[in-house]
Amino acid sequence: MARPLINVPAKVKRGQVFEIKTLISHIMETGFRFTTTGDKIPRDIVTTFSCSYNGEEIFRADLYPAISANPFFTFFTVATESGTLDFKWVGDNGFSETASAKIVVE
Amino acid sequence: MSWRTPRVPPIVSRVTTIACLLFAIASSVHGSDIPLDQRRSGYLDLGHDSKAMQDDDTINPATLWVQDGETLWNQKTGAASRACADCHQDATVSMKGVAARYPAFSVARNGPINLEQRINLCRSEHQQAPPLAYESRELLALSAYVGLQSRGMAIAPPDDSRLVPFVEAGRKLFNRRIGQIDMSCAQCHDDNWGKKLAGSLIPQAQPTGYPVYRLEWQSLGSLQRRLRNCMSGLRAEAYEYGAPENVNLELFLMWRARGLQVETPAVRP
Amino acid sequence: MGETRPGATRRAVMLGGLAGSLAATIRLEPALATPERMRAAIRNVVGEASIRKGRVDLEVPPLVENGNTVSLAVSVDSPMTATDYVKAIHVFNEKNPQPNVISVHLGPRAGRAKFSTRFRLADSQIVTAIAEMSDGTFWSASADVIVTLAACVEDI
Numbered sequence: 001m002a003r004p005l006i007n008v009p010a011k012v013k014r015g016q017v018f019e020i021k022t023l024i025s026h027i028m029e030t031g032f033r034f035t036t037t038g039d040k041i042p043r044d045i046v047t048t049f050s051c052s053y054n055g056e057e058i059f060r061a062d063l064y065p066a067i068s069a070n071p072f073f074t075f076f077t078v079a080t081e082s083g084t085l086d087f088k089w090v091g092d093n094g095f096s097e098t099a100s101a102k103i104v105v106e
Numbered sequence: 107m108s109w110r111t112p113r114v115p116p117i118v119s120r121v122t123t124i125a126c127l128l129f130a131i132a133s134s135v136h137g138s139d140i141p142l143d144q145r146r147s148g149y150l151d152l153g154h155d156s157k158a159m160q161d162d163d164t165i166n167p168a169t170l171w172v173q174d175g176e177t178l179w180n181q182k183t184g185a186a187s188r189a190c191a192d193c194h195q196d197a198t199v200s201m202k203g204v205a206a207r208y209p210a211f212s213v214a215r216n217g218p219i220n221l222e223q224r225i226n227l228c229r230s231e232h233q234q235a236p237p238l239a240y241e242s243r244e245l246l247a248l249s250a251y252v253g254l255q256s257r258g259m260a261i262a263p264p265d266d267s268r269l270v271p272f273v274e275a276g277r278k279l280f281n282r283r284i285g286q287i288d289m290s291c292a293q294c295h296d297d298n299w300g301k302k303l304a305g306s307l308i309p310q311a312q313p314t315g316y317p318v319y320r321l322e323w324q325s326l327g328s329l330q331r332r333l334r335n336c337m338s339g340l341r342a343e344a345y346e347y348g349a350p351e352n353v354n355l356e357l358f359l360m361w362r363a364r365g366l367q368v369e370t371p372a373v374r375p
Numbered sequence: 376m377g378e379t380r381p382g383a384t385r386r387a388v389m390l391g392g393l394a395g396s397l398a399a400t401i402r403l404e405p406a407l408a409t410p411e412r413m414r415a416a417i418r419n420v421v422g423e424a425s426i427r428k429g430r431v432d433l434e435v436p437p438l439v440e441n442g443n444t445v446s447l448a449v450s451v452d453s454p455m456t457a458t459d460y461v462k463a464i465h466v467f468n469e470k471n472p473q474p475n476v477i478s479v480h481l482g483p484r485a486g487r488a489k490f491s492t493r494f495r496l497a498d499s500q501i502v503t504a505i506a507e508m509s510d511g512t513f514w515s516a517s518a519d520v521i522v523t524l525a526a527c528v529e530d531i
Contacts, residue, residue: 002170017486025170028324030495032472053484060480061490066471068444068493069324070167075479078486153436155446305523306440321441375440 004087004099011104012079020051020059021074024089024097030065046071046091053103054083079105138296139362140310147366148309148374156321160373168250168319168371171243171326175251178244184235190248193232201255203262206368209357211268218272218357221249222328223348240347246326250317253370261314261368263361276358279351285342306375312363313356315372322375329356413467416474417505420465421513426505431464431516433504434491442496442522447476450489451506451514455481461488463507470500496522 007021024046031043043065050060058077071089082105089097149160163169179190179197194200209218214227225248226237238245263269280291294303295311302308316329323331330352334344345351417426434448451461460483466476476494488506496502503517 002174005164005169005173007164021164023165023167023170025167030472056484058482058484059490061492062478062480064473064475064477066468066473066476066494066496068495070170072165072167072493073490074165074492075490076485076487078484080484153438153440155436156440158446321444324443 004089004097006085006087006099006101008085008101008103011106014079014081014105016079017076018079019074019076020085021072022049022051022087022099023070023072024099025070026089026091026095028065028067028069028071032065044092044095046089046095048088048090049073050088051075051077052086052088053077054081055086079103081105138292140296140299142365145312145363145366146310147312147314147369149314149369149372151307151309152373152375156373156375159319160315160369166319166371166373168317168326168373171247171250171317172254172371174243174247175249175254178248179251184229184233186232186234188233190228197251197255201252203256203259205249205253205256205370206259207262207264209269209353209360210264211266217350218269218353220330220353220356221252222330223353225249225252241328241331246317246328249328250326250371253317253368256368257370259368260365261360261363263357263364269357272354273358273361276354276356276361279355280358280362284337285340287340287342289340291336311359312366313359314363314366315369315374317370318372318374320374326371329359410469413469413474413501413503416467417465417503420478420507421505424511424513426513426515428515430514431504431506433502433516433518435502435518435520437519438521438523439496440523442498442524444493445496445520445522446491447494447502448489448491449479449504449506450487453488453506453508455483455485455488457483458509460485460509461506462509464488464490465505465507466494467503467505468496468500469502470498471496476502496520498522 002025005021005023009018012018026046027044028046029041029044031041031045033041035041045065045067046063048060048062049071051058059075061073063071083103085101085103087099087101089095149157152160159166176197182189182192190197205221208221208224210224211217212219212224212227215223219227222240222245225245229235229237238248283290283293291311294308299308299310313329313332316332317326318332319326320332330347333352333355334347337344430452432450432452434450435445439445447466449464449466451464453459453461455461461481463481464479466478467474468476477492479490481488499521501517501519503515505513505515507513
């Protein structure tokens, strides 16, 4: 239900290295938990997160159950030209979520 | 070994019984309240990273719920096809200070209700919509969004004489020993705050930031959920969501925290 | 208790053997010893290459109040140019049910080889980050984290 929370600076200078923050809603069920009746709770995690800058991948992470619920990432990239940052989360049970943010480079 | 109890003159035993009863009442009613100027929020005991998580809305997972709350606030719902915004307009204006003075007295219920119950009352009375389940994503989102509008303000329980007996009922619950562990809330949170319980710091239990993103839950949750956790911790049967005992406890806790700043939505371990 | 000559010899052999097997089980472990599984997971990624200590800065709180959400930041000393950059950063743990935490893939466009996230630690343990460089070398850093458990939880 919740939209991914993306945070990038409004404007950056060409060549500047800037930080991108991302946060989405996801239970990240490890697959190692049991109910009180002894049934295993099946794994349900985000397995890959990637970010593209004007179509070129600039960051990719392979995730494991050790990543906390509501996966949070910050990372950096060099400001080349204005355009769009595209984010994609893919996971178990056909999970797929995308988001994008505009970046203005002067 | 003889199990025969020593014989005590009847007058002494009666006086002793009354004295014990009085002592029990005195200690159960007053406990040892934390002096007003020594009260502190659990925020101050957080680790550096958890504080940072709470301080920055762009990295606080609770923001995901707040966003949802804002969406729901503006969404028409129920048979009346009405949104919260249709009556209350801009929440940043109309909801300012509201969460800080809940639980409040409800004439409809003839007793105190908490914010979640108020939201559900609005839904049934004004939106003709079914109530949202306790701890549901939607109800938490709305109470987080409304609660956020009180952030930075002082907790201000209403000066309402109708609430007095319910505050007292809450205080009695706070001081009552429960569960297999046979301890009361007061014994940890009034008498031993600041000390350690199995490696964790015992807070004063001031509910300044509810609904809270609790790291243990990896989710946002209400004060009632936390109270139920406390009771499970004492190996007692927890009161059901919405039970009068829970609401009275909430009411007492907010009275006990009066003047402290609202931090909703906070982060806690 | 009396002993016959053959018994003494057999006893000496037995004791010697026992001491030997005890010596085998009681390994004198260095302070940062890593259990087999984490080592295997690391080998899976690194292969036979040697892993050097340094250039990697692993930021994780020494004492966490809840193992469900532990802040992690890894940064690697690298110019991040087209010819000299960090290709990947892999994070491992010792005592979780699984040894991997995350694998991050970077390139010269990153500008700075640094990322942060939040992860889970099942128990007090050692966390290791390994950086894979564009020149094929591997560098690592480790941190020892103490995890305290929450008081007063609920049943699932």
